[in-house]
Amino acid sequence: MIASCLCYLLLPAARLFRALSDAFFTCRKNVLLAKSSSPQVEGNFAMAPRGPDQEECEGLLQQWREEGSGQVLLTVSDGPLVDKGLAQSSLALLMDNPGEQDAASEDKWSSRQLSDLRAAENLEESFPEVLGEEPLPEVEGPVWAAVPMQTGPQYVDSVVLPVGALATEQWEEDPAVVAWSIGPEPVPAQEEAPIWPFEGLGQLQPPPVEVPYHEILWREWEDFSTQPDAQGLEAGDGPQFQFTLMSYNILAQDLMQQSSELYLHCHPDILNWNYRFANLMQEFQHWDPDILCLQEVQEDHYWEQLEPSLRMMGFTCFYKRRTGCKTDGCAVCYKPARFRLLCASPVEYLRPGLELLNRDNVGLVLLLQPLVPEGLGQVSVAPLCVANTHVLYNPRRGDVKLAQMAILLAEVDKVAKLSDGSHCPIILCGDLNSVPDSPLYNFIRDGELQYHGMPAWKVSGQEDFSHQLYQRKLQAPLWPSSLGITDCCQYVTSCHPKKQERRKYSRDVLLRFRFCNTACQRPIGLVLMEGVTDAKPERPAGWAESVLEEDTSEPEPDFPRTVGTIQHCLHLTSVYTHFLPQHGRPEITTMPLGLGMTVDYIFFSAESRENGNRTDRRLYQDGTLKLLGRLSLLSEEILWAANGLPNPFCSSDHLCLLASFGMEVTAL
Amino acid sequence: MNNKFDALKDDDSGDHDQNEENSTQKDGEKEKTERDKSQSSSKRKAVVPGPAEHPLQYNYTFWYSRRTPGRPTSSQSYEQNIKQIGTFASVEQFWRFYSHMVRPGDLTGHSDFHLFKEGIKPMWEDDANKNGGKWIIRLRKGLASRCWENLILAMLGEQFMVGEEICGAVVSVRFQEDIISIWNKTASDQATTARIRDTLRRVLNLPPNTIMEYKTHTDSIKMPGRLGPQRLLFQNLWKPRLNVP
Numbered sequence: 001m002i003a004s005c006l007c008y009l010l011l012p013a014a015r016l017f018r019a020l021s022d023a024f025f026t027c028r029k030n031v032l033l034a035k036s037s038s039p040q041v042e043g044n045f046a047m048a049p050r051g052p053d054q055e056e057c058e059g060l061l062q063q064w065r066e067e068g069s070g071q072v073l074l075t076v077s078d079g080p081l082v083d084k085g086l087a088q089s090s091l092a093l094l095m096d097n098p099g100e101q102d103a104a105s106e107d108k109w110s111s112r113q114l115s116d117l118r119a120a121e122n123l124e125e126s127f128p129e130v131l132g133e134e135p136l137p138e139v140e141g142p143v144w145a146a147v148p149m150q151t152g153p154q155y156v157d158s159v160v161l162p163v164g165a166l167a168t169e170q171w172e173e174d175p176a177v178v179a180w181s182i183g184p185e186p187v188p189a190q191e192e193a194p195i196w197p198f199e200g201l202g203q204l205q206p207p208p209v210e211v212p213y214h215e216i217l218w219r220e221w222e223d224f225s226t227q228p229d230a231q232g233l234e235a236g237d238g239p240q241f242q243f244t245l246m247s248y249n250i251l252a253q254d255l256m257q258q259s260s261e262l263y264l265h266c267h268p269d270i271l272n273w274n275y276r277f278a279n280l281m282q283e284f285q286h287w288d289p290d291i292l293c294l295q296e297v298q299e300d301h302y303w304e305q306l307e308p309s310l311r312m313m314g315f316t317c318f319y320k321r322r323t324g325c326k327t328d329g330c331a332v333c334y335k336p337a338r339f340r341l342l343c344a345s346p347v348e349y350l351r352p353g354l355e356l357l358n359r360d361n362v363g364l365v366l367l368l369q370p371l372v373p374e375g376l377g378q379v380s381v382a383p384l385c386v387a388n389t390h391v392l393y394n395p396r397r398g399d400v401k402l403a404q405m406a407i408l409l410a411e412v413d414k415v416a417k418l419s420d421g422s423h424c425p426i427i428l429c430g431d432l433n434s435v436p437d438s439p440l441y442n443f444i445r446d447g448e449l450q451y452h453g454m455p456a457w458k459v460s461g462q463e464d465f466s467h468q469l470y471q472r473k474l475q476a477p478l479w480p481s482s483l484g485i486t487d488c489c490q491y492v493t494s495c496h497p498k499k500q501e502r503r504k505y506s507r508d509v510l511l512r513f514r515f516c517n518t519a520c521q522r523p524i525g526l527v528l529m530e531g532v533t534d535a536k537p538e539r540p541a542g543w544a545e546s547v548l549e550e551d552t553s554e555p556e557p558d559f560p561r562t563v564g565t566i567q568h569c570l571h572l573t574s575v576y577t578h579f580l581p582q583h584g585r586p587e588i589t590t591m592p593l594g595l596g597m598t599v600d601y602i603f604f605s606a607e608s609r610e611n612g613n614r615t616d617r618r619l620y621q622d623g624t625l626k627l628l629g630r631l632s633l634l635s636e637e638i639l640w641a642a643n644g645l646p647n648p649f650c651s652s653d654h655l656c657l658l659a660s661f662g663m664e665v666t667a668l
Numbered sequence: 669m670n671n672k673f674d675a676l677k678d679d680d681s682g683d684h685d686q687n688e689e690n691s692t693q694k695d696g697e698k699e700k701t702e703r704d705k706s707q708s709s710s711k712r713k714a715v716v717p718g719p720a721e722h723p724l725q726y727n728y729t730f731w732y733s734r735r736t737p738g739r740p741t742s743s744q745s746y747e748q749n750i751k752q753i754g755t756f757a758s759v760e761q762f763w764r765f766y767s768h769m770v771r772p773g774d775l776t777g778h779s780d781f782h783l784f785k786e787g788i789k790p791m792w793e794d795d796a797n798k799n800g801g802k803w804i805i806r807l808r809k810g811l812a813s814r815c816w817e818n819l820i821l822a823m824l825g826e827q828f829m830v831g832e833e834i835c836g837a838v839v840s841v842r843f844q845e846d847i848i849s850i851w852n853k854t855a856s857d858q859a860t861t862a863r864i865r866d867t868l869r870r871v872l873n874l875p876p877n878t879i880m881e882y883k884t885h886t887d888s889i890k891m892p893g894r895l896g897p898q899r900l901l902f903q904n905l906w907k908p909r910l911n912v913p
Contacts, residue, residue: 503723505724506825507822510759510824513722513759513760515763516760518760518761518763520764520767522764523764523765527753532779533753533768534768535767536768
């Protein structure tokens with residue numbers, strides 16, 4: 001009896017404790033997010049710690065500090081934290097002034113929270129037994145993630161993001177009020193223990209966090225919008241349509257489990273999908289891009305969680321699963337408030353029967369019409385083509401990667417082609433599984449690649465296989481003509497859009513029919529004109545009719561092929577420079593097995609500039625698409641300090657890429 | 669001047685008189701139009717690829733025209749100058765006509781073979797041609813048969829890759845030289861004309877220094893009289909000749 005009474009007492013308390021621990025963790029993450037400025041934020045960024053649960057969260061944080069984990073920096077963001085100046089202030093500065101931060105945060109502690117905290121502390125000792133005796137029920141329903149969002153003119157203060165089965169009424173409440181209030185209203189009989197969003201993830205509580213991830217992984221927003229361009233003019237002095245785009249390989253759970261050896265450095269709890277999902281959603285919400293290009297999106301997660309959640313955030317989402325039995329794919333999401341869809345083309349790289357293209361990778365190409373605010377009057381903006389892909393990983397098969405890129409570039413060429421033959425602005429992003437300055441990278445940037453004789457492993461630059469005896473070499477033509485793509489990475493049929501399948505015959509094919517039976521019979525009704533239509537066909541003695549039927553049934557598309565060179569006519573350059581000047585280190589976007597490299601990119605349309613050096617490398621300047629800013633990447637050393645990727649803070653094995661663009665708006 | 673007969677004449681070959689009487693031309697034109705109507709309506713139904721044949725992208729019609737030497741052009745009716753030989757829809761049907769026609773190099777006198785898409789008349793005034801033009805290549809004697817065959821095989825096999833732009837091809841047998849030309853719809857479309865030129869070089873195996881001349885049909889219409897015998901002589905002296913081995 002006593003035991004059961006104790007149970008009743010302890011169970012809610014234990015829940016509270018666990019909830020607080022989770023909240024604590026989430027809170028720490030949020031602190032970081034709050035500190036990093038977002039591209040558009042000009043005003044204040046608020047953690048919006050107004051709901052009771054938020055305060056509890058802070059209380060827990062306070063407790064943790066009182067317990068002497070003082071070596072870890074605490075920067076509880078007290079509301080109006082992030083303007084650009086503060087966002088770019090160094091970590092060191094923040095570390096030098098912990099007292100100031102403390103003072104700021106302490107103002108917010110209410111006695112109630114502190115007492116709650118004490119209650120939790122008192123109960124702490126009994127907690128493990130409770131856990132052992134009576135496992136907590138799993139929450140099947142909504143999993144909630146508390147996510148802060150930017151304030152400022154265009155952003156709501158803070159929003160609780162419902163995940164999974166959505167409680168929409170919660171969504172519709174004033175976000176500022178709802179901020180940090182988690183889940184449904186307190187359930188009767190458990191009034192002491194608010195239901196915490198991560199309750200269902202109770203067992204996934206991350207290990208005690210010693211690493212100040214949010215400090216280490218600080219990423220600065222690099223703002224180019226006010227820098228004068230080459231002509232000394234202020235960029236963006238005319239009206240512009242501005243938008244942000246994120247590209248992010250979010251690490252499919254299935255793939256992670258298939259190659260678990262890559263994630264031995266991670267505590268299993270941070271690899272749990274629900275934990276990662278909440279983190280990822282938080283990142284999306286924090287940066288709040290207008291276009292979101294995702295790779296490694298697992299299909300079930302997409303339909304059950306990502307798509308509904310992104311829809312609630314105001315995104316319209318498109319998804320293309322990889323072919324075959326693969327469970328992941330690419331997604332492109334855009335804000336219908338900013339863009340209208342003109343067309344969406346899923347791209348499969350699989351061509352059955354072609355050894356070169358027998359892989360299941362895919363891409364997704366959208367054509368979006370920017371929606372200009374009415375205030376700008378009668379203006380027009382060109383459409384924007386957004387292409388997202390995840391190219392084959394296999395470091396040895398650069399030939400496959402190039403062929404996959406060729407298909408994507410051909411699709412982009414088709415989708416982005418305007419009636420006058422030029423292209424609308426293009427953004428091509430994703431995980432290309434190739435490093436900067438690799439042949440594949442240079443091909444995209446320079447529009448040309450001489451590949452003949454190149455070892456296939458060299459194409460991507462991921463690994464060095466030069467020591468191997470057998471090396472697959474690229475041979476011309478790189479892909480067969482039957483693919484229907486020219487060496488300029490254009491569909492053959494795009495030259496004549498009205499007819500999808502032209503009946504093409506090479507001279508040799510036509511000549512095979514010269515003396516066929518039909519040809520040797522005089523046409524009925526052919527007027528006999530002396531010296532004009534009185535010839536007679538003379539079939540040569542060795543004429544073999546059987547040859548005819550072999551390979552003419554499906555005439556090979558015949559178009560001129562260049563020798564050992566491929567090209568494309570889209571002028572693309574990278575948002576990132578792949579180097580961090582302030583650190584003197586390369587940027588990295590992923591680090592498999594601790595080896596950092598850049599394989600993710602955002603390429604965008606630019607105008608090629610006269611190259612005085614006459615090297616092969618193309619130089620670019622802004623075209624109709626202007627790069628206004630980007631979220632800085634990190635160096636390998638920094639990620640080492642954060643225990644690699646994924647870590648409790650970054651829930652993918654890749655970093656997200658984020659850039660802000662402006663598009664020219666022309667008056668009608 | 670702006671009449672069908674002019675259109676049919678090869679302007680650059682022109683050792684003939686351009687000042688025909690319009691009355692006879694008009695009669696001829698009327699006759700021709702009527703005949704065309706009956707022919708085309710019946711032919712369009714009739715000309716289809718045979719069961720096991722290899723269909724072409726378009727149906728094509730062979731035409732033949734000839735100026736009878738010695739007789740003044742003015743007295744010739746249109747009918748006497750151009751004749752439809754036949755229309756075909758498949759590779760097999762093409763060879764059937766082609767192999768019952770003599771080679772251009774074996775034609776006598778002042779003759780032309782025309783091969784145009786069914787429905788397009790080999791004349792400037794046709795809707796498909798009125799904004800068009802043509803590439804002209806002059807050949808020394810002895811080359812016309814082979815070049816013509818290569819040209820029309822490329823056209824029938826859709827080697828030019830300029831969509832719907834190609835209208836047809838002409839080979840003109842003249843006294844001192846032969847001329848082949850290919851007509852397209854839009855003379856102002858430089859991308860198309862450049863692509864046609866490049867394909868011509870490839871399929872005819874032309875040396876890079878071969879002179880190829882592009883002419884819009886409106887130019888040809890505006891300046892019909894400029895092509896007298898003197899001009900031809902001048903050209904014979906100064907134009908480089910194609911050297912196909």
